[in-house]
Amino acid sequence: MSYTNGLDKPTDYFETKLYTGTVSSQSITGVGFQPDWVWIKYRSDIANHHLYDSVRGVQKRLNSNTSNAEATSVNNLTSFDSDGFTIGTDNDINESGQTYASWNWLASNTTASNTDGSITSTVSANTTSGFSIVSYTGTGSNANIGHGLASVPKIIFVKRRNTAENWAVNIQKITNVINDSLWLNLTNASSTIPIWWNSTNQTSSVFSVGTASDVNGSGDTYIAYCFAEKTGYSKFGSYTGNGSTDGPFVYTGFKPAFVIIKSSSQAETNWVIVDNKREGYNPDNDRLFPDSNQAESTSDVIDLLSNGFKLKSGAGSSNGPSYTHIYMAFAEAPFVTSGGIPTTAR
Numbered sequence: 001m002s003y004t005n006g007l008d009k010p011t012d013y014f015e016t017k018l019y020t021g022t023v024s025s026q027s028i029t030g031v032g033f034q035p036d037w038v039w040i041k042y043r044s045d046i047a048n049h050h051l052y053d054s055v056r057g058v059q060k061r062l063n064s065n066t067s068n069a070e071a072t073s074v075n076n077l078t079s080f081d082s083d084g085f086t087i088g089t090d091n092d093i094n095e096s097g098q099t100y101a102s103w104n105w106l107a108s109n110t111t112a113s114n115t116d117g118s119i120t121s122t123v124s125a126n127t128t129s130g131f132s133i134v135s136y137t138g139t140g141s142n143a144n145i146g147h148g149l150a151s152v153p154k155i156i157f158v159k160r161r162n163t164a165e166n167w168a169v170n171i172q173k174i175t176n177v178i179n180d181s182l183w184l185n186l187t188n189a190s191s192t193i194p195i196w197w198n199s200t201n202q203t204s205s206v207f208s209v210g211t212a213s214d215v216n217g218s219g220d221t222y223i224a225y226c227f228a229e230k231t232g233y234s235k236f237g238s239y240t241g242n243g244s245t246d247g248p249f250v251y252t253g254f255k256p257a258f259v260i261i262k263s264s265s266q267a268e269t270n271w272v273i274v275d276n277k278r279e280g281y282n283p284d285n286d287r288l289f290p291d292s293n294q295a296e297s298t299s300d301v302i303d304l305l306s307n308g309f310k311l312k313s314g315a316g317s318s319n320g321p322s323y324t325h326i327y328m329a330f331a332e333a334p335f336v337t338s339g340g341i342p343t344t345a346r
Contacts, residue, residue, distance in 0.1 A: 243321030247311025
């Protein structure tokens with residue numbers, strides 16, 4: 001198998017960057033591109049996740065683990081740079097001597113007005129990697145919104161910005177269940193919520209929203225992160241756990257650099273993030289939890305392989321017995337490049 005969609009080098013579009021805090025303003029370099037979405041988590045202590053994007057603008061923070069409204073602080077992320085980003089003195093992202101993980105995605109480094117939907121949106125879209133950031137203002141009536149991807153998104157995260165509200169996650173293109181939804185900041189199992197998505201499937205140009213304030217309150221402001229699947233770079237799907245240390249193997253077609261997992265069938269199980277930098281080798285792939293402020297866990301639940309990942313623990317959050325788990329995976333390298341060169345497991 002070879003890939004010809006321009007994604008032989010996935011690190012041009014996604015990269016994990018680790019750093020150590022200094023308490024003084026510092027530039028984090030080595031990302032390899034100017035990111036449009038930066039997600040930061042304090043690894044060594046309890047602290048909220050910090051999410052920043054270039055569409056909302058610098059210094060504007062959301063937390064994946066809370067329902068909090070957007071906050072603005074001069075001590076947060078202060079610029080998106082050509083090889084990374086610059087941060088201020090906030091302890092949650094820059095305490096002296098403490099360790100942090102940042103996950104970085106490239107959109108387009110620009111924005112455009114999108115009139116494909118009944119609501120005009122502001123979009124930064126990368127059609128090659130299948131990622132877009134979408135800003136819009138709600139109407140309170142059933143509507144659709146242009147996402148700019150030119151392909152159908154498989155997962156969409158929506159957050160109301162101006163007041164507190166839970167994160168709405170559209171997973172209906174993963175589970176093939178209309179209106180299927182999760183909450184990024186909660187451990188709940190999935191539920192079908194017609195007033196979020198108006199019982200309508202996404203298309204290659206728009207996603208639909210219903211009348212709920214979570215996604216479309218009249219006059220409220222929102223941000224959405226949309227992901228379409230791209231061969232050799234990203235894979236979004238589901239698997240059934242077996243509760244064993246010899247868990248299922250999930251084929252992605254590439255060596256994963258980053259994996260998010262959530263049990264969609266079982267409540268009270270955390271979202272889980274694993275990446276190829278913490279600690280960076282099997283079996284030591286440490287966990288962080290998007291719905292929780294807790295510090296990094298060093299218990300080992302997953303091996304990252306050359307063409308997918310394998311579950312190595314019976315933990316309910318990643319491999320509960322007969323639980324359905326949804327996942328998002330982004331590549332370190334395709335299994336076979338467009339030049340026919342195979343990659344190998346770490």
